[in-house]
Amino acid sequence: MDAKDTRGAVSALVTEPRFAQRLREYLEGEQILDVRYRLQKMPGGSVALPVLGEKLTEQHLRALQKSGPWEVPCRLTQLQDPVPSKAASVRTPAQKLCRELQRLVVGSGESWSEELERDVPRSWQRHGDLVLLSEDNFGAALWEKLGPALWETVASALGARRVAKRGRVSPGGMRSPSVTLLLGQDGWVEHVDNGIRYTFDVTKCMFSPGNITEKLRVASLPCSGEVLVDLYAGIGYFTLPYLVHAAAAFAHACEWNRHAVEALQRNLVLNGVQDRCRIHHGDNRQLELQDVADRVNLGLIPSSEKGWPMACRVLKKDTGGVLHIHHNVEVLPAPAHLQPGVSRDEQRPTKEAGSVGWEDREREHQSPKDTESCGKEMQVARVRPEWQRWAEATAMQIRGLLEELHGRPWRTSILHIEAVKSYAPHVHHVVLDLECRPTLPA
Numbered sequence: 001m002d003a004k005d006t007r008g009a010v011s012a013l014v015t016e017p018r019f020a021q022r023l024r025e026y027l028e029g030e031q032i033l034d035v036r037y038r039l040q041k042m043p044g045g046s047v048a049l050p051v052l053g054e055k056l057t058e059q060h061l062r063a064l065q066k067s068g069p070w071e072v073p074c075r076l077t078q079l080q081d082p083v084p085s086k087a088a089s090v091r092t093p094a095q096k097l098c099r100e101l102q103r104l105v106v107g108s109g110e111s112w113s114e115e116l117e118r119d120v121p122r123s124w125q126r127h128g129d130l131v132l133l134s135e136d137n138f139g140a141a142l143w144e145k146l147g148p149a150l151w152e153t154v155a156s157a158l159g160a161r162r163v164a165k166r167g168r169v170s171p172g173g174m175r176s177p178s179v180t181l182l183l184g185q186d187g188w189v190e191h192v193d194n195g196i197r198y199t200f201d202v203t204k205c206m207f208s209p210g211n212i213t214e215k216l217r218v219a220s221l222p223c224s225g226e227v228l229v230d231l232y233a234g235i236g237y238f239t240l241p242y243l244v245h246a247a248a249a250f251a252h253a254c255e256w257n258r259h260a261v262e263a264l265q266r267n268l269v270l271n272g273v274q275d276r277c278r279i280h281h282g283d284n285r286q287l288e289l290q291d292v293a294d295r296v297n298l299g300l301i302p303s304s305e306k307g308w309p310m311a312c313r314v315l316k317k318d319t320g321g322v323l324h325i326h327h328n329v330e331v332l333p334a335p336a337h338l339q340p341g342v343s344r345d346e347q348r349p350t351k352e353a354g355s356v357g358w359e360d361r362e363r364e365h366q367s368p369k370d371t372e373s374c375g376k377e378m379q380v381a382r383v384r385p386e387w388q389r390w391a392e393a394t395a396m397q398i399r400g401l402l403e404e405l406h407g408r409p410w411r412t413s414i415l416h417i418e419a420v421k422s423y424a425p426h427v428h429h430v431v432l433d434l435e436c437r438p439t440l441p442a
């Protein structure tokens with residue numbers, strides 16, 4: 001039976017209205033009624049029942065022509081403008097996308113396969129009218145043959161106008177996203193996040209939705225009247241919450257990627273804080289600033305260590321301040337009784353477990369002189385020993401840098417360790433809030 005859909009068309013059996021119910025029962029019984037589309041009235045008063053063209057056989061048509069309980073005079077046609085049924089409209093966007101792609105492939109004379117089905121995206125990032133697909137999708141060679149129709153279909157199935165696809169973040173310091181625009185004129189998108197407007201070009205700047213908790217936390221820090229230095233400002237994901245919500249008086253935003261700088265400039269204006277921020281375009285290690293900051297943000301992973309000497313230099317030399325140091329810390333897999341699903345009480349740490357909670361750790365580790373673990377704001381929940389070890393080593397190192405720079409004693413205190421996200425298996429992106437103060441007046 002040649003009942004193959006042409007592009008956008010759907011196979012249907014046309015009959016007189018008085019036979020429509022009987023035909024419907026037959027098609028339902030044979031599971032070949034295409035419930036994705038509505039029955040359709042045809043010119044002249046006949047009715048078309050959409051059928052699954054690929055499942056309809058000669059035997060079905062013969063059974064309908066043969067005298068007997070299913071005898072229904074009907075003919076096969078193609079509906080050029082099939083109307084989706086209610087059942088179809090409650091499909092998930094991923095199901096809708098899969099169905100539309102299937103129709104496109106079959107309509108182009110190709111066969112649908114399991115490989116293609118696996119290649120269809122099940123999730124994506126949406127940035128207004130632009131959908132950003134992940135690097136794992138549309139790998140099969142066949143997709144390329146479909147040309148621009150493929151991306152038009154993806155856009156229309158997902159209610160978008162532009163489509164882009166992610167590659168791997170290039171390993172260089174610029175953190176270029178390697179995103180390709182597949183449909184549309186440009187990659188500029190706008191987001192509103194916690195009341196802050198951000199615009200950026202998805203093909204040129206990196207976007208980390210996983211950092212949302214850190215952005216919210218930063219927004220709630222008490223920074224009134226403070227001067228911030230953001231050493232890795234990007235498009236302003238942290239600079240802006242500091243200025244807009246945390247009431248920082250002024251920010252120095254350092255960034256060496258010109259595309260991120262362009263987005264940052266636009267974002268400062270969009271949020272009306274351009275007068276409270278100075279952008280330093282270039283390598284932050286060459287920054288010509290010192291003795292200005294109450295707070296320094298070091299939002300670079302896997303490590304911001306190269307920025308630590310500059311962070312020390314920009315801190316106010318007489319009063320010091322707080323560093324927010326991002327880092328990827330490798331951890332050992334948690335013991336079974338600390339795995340998710342175990343209650344907080346059950347999670348109370350034991351020494352035998354080899355993983356200690358915050359209260360125990362304070363007692364066990366005598367803090368080295370002048371490198372304190374305050375833990376005032378520390379969550380009682382799990383602070384992994386690896387985070388703690390890294391934080392203590394960092395506190396020591398920063399104290400050393402400050403003392404060398406200023407030639408007098410400093411104190412560094414761990415205020416808090418924030419878990420931002422799981423970056424990779426057994427790798428956690430954490431932020432250390434480190435208070436740094438000179439211990440003696442100059």
Ligand SMILES: C[S@@+](CC[C@H](N)C(=O)[O-])C[C@H]1O[C@@H](n2cnc3c(N)ncnc32)[C@H](O)[C@@H]1O
Nearest residue numbers: 173174232233234235237255256257283284299
């Ligand atoms: C991981 S991104 C994060 C940016 C920002 N915190 C965010 O979440 O959008 C780090 C940014 O630091 C910039 N960067 C890296 N090394 C730098 C350096 N030495 N000087 C200036 N900017 C740098 C990169 O271009 C990138 O935009």
